[in-house]
Amino acid sequence: MKIIEGFEAAKSILSRRTPAELYSVSPALRQRLKETFGAEIELEQAVRQIIDGVRNRGDAALLDYTLKIDGVKLASLEVDRDQVSSAYQEIDRELVSALELAAERIRHFHQEQKNSILKETGTPEASQLIRPLERAGIYAPGGTASYPSTVLMTVIPARVAGVGEVILTTPPGTNGVVPPATLVAADIAGTDRIFAIGGAQAIAALAFGTESVPQVDKICGPGNIFVVWAKKLVYGVVDIDGLQGPSEILIIADRTASPEYCAADLLAQAEHDPLASAILVTTSPQLAAEVNREVERQLKGLERQAIAAQALENRGVIAIVSNMDEAIELANLYAPEHLSLMVEKPTASVPRITNAGCIFTGEDSTVVLGDYVAGPSHALPTGGTARFGSPLNICDFIKFINVVSIDRTGLKQLGPAASTIARAEGFEAHARAVERRLKAE
Secondary structure (H helix, E strand, O other), rough: EEEOHHHHHHHHHHHHOOOHHHHHOOOOOOHHHHHHHOOOOOOOHHHHHHHHHHHHHHHHHHHHHHHHHHHHOOOOOOOOOOHHHHHHOOOOOOHHHHHHHHHHHHHHHHHHHHHHHHOOOEEEOEEEEEEEEEEEEEEEEEEEEEEEHHHHHHOOOOOOOOOOOOEEEEEOOOOOOOHHHHHHHHHHHOOOEOOOOOHHHHHHHHHHHHOOOOOEEEOOOOOOHHHHHHHHHEEOOEEOOOOOOOEEEEEEEEOOOHHHHHHHHHHHHHHHOOOEEEEEEEEEEEHHHHHHHHHHHOOOOOOHHHHHHHHHHHEEEEEOOOOHHHHHHHHHHHOEEEEEEEEOOHHHHHOOOOOOOEEOOOOOHHHHHHHHOOOHHHHHHOOOOHOOOOOOOEEEEEEEEEEEEEOHHHHHHHHHHHHHHHHHOOOOOHHHHHHHHHHOO
């Protein structure tokens, strides 16, 4: 990993604004785009072409793109309930139990959130209603691997919020079927319908609807760069939860931290993706050296060693700073998806953190627990968007409706001010609409 010494040097590395369009496109992806679309084409152009195809040709386009891009010929877009039921027999009972435990904790956390913040309030003259969305679309990554945890972490908050119908799209495997663990998670979470569709074509189907896929009000869930671009381009037709990019971890550690644990947590995020970011900010030069050695040692035993090594080469940083004030300032500047506080008194630092997707306090609070079973959703803001964004939660699946109920007394109190402001803005008809009522007996 790259070692940076000093606050200013670290600050120059950790200052960022990384919109989706700046994520790098690898040579391999460029070649794949050329092979798929028959010409040199930019990623955005390719995604626009996919979206237009699905909008204009519906199911036929979904089948064509799944064959063309994923190499899978589908017999049916929708997964039937018999296939979901049989999936329970295809995975270990231990995994089913683990998914059920995770689901219970996720559901409990978000139910507590609902009880805490979702209260209709107001005055007799102005109040606010809370309404869940009628239909939400959830995207769960897949294809080369299955992510049942993402299904739980996205579907369950929607269900707790009271969404009327939850639609899941996820890529089929090379055999043309959705992995059984994903189907079991979808069933445990309470998904209404499941479609074996991935990539930009899945996002387009959810946004515009097809003969088979219903149009949704909002699309949530992480995905690859095709999914990120598609979500960005359909925003406005539907709402989206955000533009989640590659995984990130920033660890703040002092001399009391375990080099073994620091290295393990850095590698746990690095193995996600070659574009993942693994960052350690420490006040201890000795710890920095020990973690760097430990990362190299632990890396050798990983099944996804090549991916993790590439991530560490590209975006692996160890920054050595003078004190905790500098470390916390860097963390707030970077606004990481995952922020781990491996320091002597971690809870004392929490009030000073202003920008992070999720904070993990102490050496036993490994990010991996947050990935799977802690309770809060692991769908978190990335790319510095924790400066203004929040983790996926029940508020993503509700909307507020204002209600204004002004009686005659209120009209007399408020009307003159309203007509004065209206005229100041040049809206005579606005002012007269109030004054006609004031004159009426």
